[in-house]
Amino acid sequence: MNAITGFSAFAMSGGQVAEVLSREGEDCLVLQDGREEAARRAFSCLVEPEPGDVVLVAQGAASPYILAVLERRGTAAMRLALPDGATVAADGGRLNLSAETLVMQAATTQVATQTLGVAATQTEARLGRVSAIAEAIETIATRIIGRFRRSYRFVEEGEHLRARDIDQRASGHMTLKGDTTTLQAGLVVKIDGAQIHMG
Numbered sequence: 001m002n003a004i005t006g007f008s009a010f011a012m013s014g015g016q017v018a019e020v021l022s023r024e025g026e027d028c029l030v031l032q033d034g035r036e037e038a039a040r041r042a043f044s045c046l047v048e049p050e051p052g053d054v055v056l057v058a059q060g061a062a063s064p065y066i067l068a069v070l071e072r073r074g075t076a077a078m079r080l081a082l083p084d085g086a087t088v089a090a091d092g093g094r095l096n097l098s099a100e101t102l103v104m105q106a107a108t109t110q111v112a113t114q115t116l117g118v119a120a121t122q123t124e125a126r127l128g129r130v131s132a133i134a135e136a137i138e139t140i141a142t143r144i145i146g147r148f149r150r151s152y153r154f155v156e157e158g159e160h161l162r163a164r165d166i167d168q169r170a171s172g173h174m175t176l177k178g179d180t181t182t183l184q185a186g187l188v189v190k191i192d193g194a195q196i197h198m199g
Contacts, residue, residue: 015067020053030057039064048081
């Protein structure tokens with residue numbers, strides 16, 4: 001039993017089976033009972049018809065409407081065409097998206113949530129400009145490596161660094177300056193240079 005004979009009950013109840021010949025936007029040209037006629041995709045038909053599709057067409061309105069795509073004979077991927085302002089909602093429940101590869105593409109993306117959890121084995125991000133405003137940031141990592149052309153950091157109050165070993169090197173000039181500077185070591189303080197100026 002093919003798609004056309006399988007949906008003969010729909011044809012008897014006011015819907016007829018047709019084949020899409022071409023599509024331009026919401027308007028399609030369908031072949032029905034050996035004749036060609038124009039039909040529009042119904043508001044509730046989310047699957048966008050493609051040429052070669054077998055569709056269910058409703059008659060009796062001002063113009064025929066494609067109610068559903070019954071079969072796709074070609075290799076075109078399914079495309080869900082939603083109107084502007086469409087919402088996918090699971091009020092009070094859970095909404096899951098599952099796929100081997102998930103691709104999101106938009107000119108502008110906004111995410112608003114009270115709690116955000118992200119778990120990934122590997123993350124790669126290519127960003128043009130990033131602005132972040134946060135009340136508190138805590139980072140726990142085994143290793144952090146950063147490579148920058150320029151780096152600026154402005155701290156209004158105190159900054160504290162605690163480490164077992166600290167190694168700071170500058171290929172050019174290095175300046176340490178403060179109203180009060182304290183250099184203290186438990187064992188040895190060593191200053192080595194071709195010239196040493198004190199005072």
